[in-house]
Amino acid sequence: MYQLYYSPRNASAAVHWLLHDLNVPYELIRVDRKQQQQKSAEYLKLNPSGRIPTLLIDDQPLSETAAILITLCERHPEQAKMPALVSPDRSKFWQWMMYLTNTLQNELMVYFYPHTTDSNGIEAIKQAQVVRLAEILTLIDRELSHHTYLVGDTLTACDFFLFLLGYWCLALPQPLTEYPNLTRFMRLMAKHPSITAVNDIEQFDLDCDIFTFID
Structure with a gap:
């Protein structure tokens, strides 16, 4: 199961939409930006940049929205959310x-x-x-x-x-x-x-x- 650290209307939304579209199991963990939780010591252990989102993949954290999106596409090629390797696209x-x-x-x-x-x-x-x-x-x-x-x-x-x-x-x-x-x-x-x-x-x-x- 994936674990997505998110905050509403933040960059994490793009990852959330893709996770839902891939129809894979995932858990949402809300990061309260008003309380600056993204700057907490606990969160910084996962994402030293203190930014949202972070995705846990097999308990390993991955940050940066584009990197997360691409990784999910590569892990679920059957869903075709990125063009195939042989595609001109x-x-x-x-x-x-x-x-x-x-x-x-x-x-x-x-x-x-x-x-x-x-x-x-x-x-x-x-x-x-x-x-x-x-x-x-x-x-x-x-x-x-x-x-x-x-x-x-x-x-x-x-x-x-x-x-x-x-x-x-x-x-x-x-x-x-x-x-x-x-x-x-x-x-x-x-x-x-x-x-x-x-x-x-x-x-x-x-x-x-x-x-x-x-x-």
């Missing part, structure tokens, strides 16, 4: 998984948690990030114009990750509807059975306007 899967974690997620973290010793510089950082994130979302929107999901027309673990990050983007100043293909993708994923099945735990607002809008 395999390299695209790796490309987009790395782009999501190294670029989109990273730039979002700078926007939400700008680090500077100049209190007057916080707004400047956020404004610069808005421009940078618009470039990133435009690129993703263009890619989604060619197919249903991020890697072709078959859902992969990348799509759970993108839905999570896209949801975080709802907090940006510009509306996500400026990106029509990404909006279509978000509405499709909001209805995915694994996302809706665990939403009492994850507490995403799947009834917000972007998901209830009827084309």
Whole structure:
């Protein structure tokens, strides 16, 4: 059985959705961020970075969302949540998984948690990030114009990750509807059975306007 250390609406949600979709046994262990439990000595023994999520696999901890998603895909190849080794889409899967974690997620973290010793510089950082994130979302929107999901027309673990990050983007100043293909993708994923099945735990607002809008 897997054990997932999670917090609602955090990066752990992408792992939670994939675990549910894989239909494998798992246990959830909530990390209370308000109490800074991710910085506790007990948690830091599992994940020295003090970040969420952490997944225990045979009692061995694994951190970093992208690494966890890929590992789960490799451990359950029969579920086909990443393209097969011989598939031409395999390299695209790796490309987009790395782009999501190294670029989109990273730039979002700078926007939400700008680090500077100049209190007057916080707004400047956020404004610069808005421009940078618009470039990133435009690129993703263009890619989604060619197919249903991020890697072709078959859902992969990348799509759970993108839905999570896209949801975080709802907090940006510009509306996500400026990106029509990404909006279509978000509405499709909001209805995915694994996302809706665990939403009492994850507490995403799947009834917000972007998901209830009827084309």
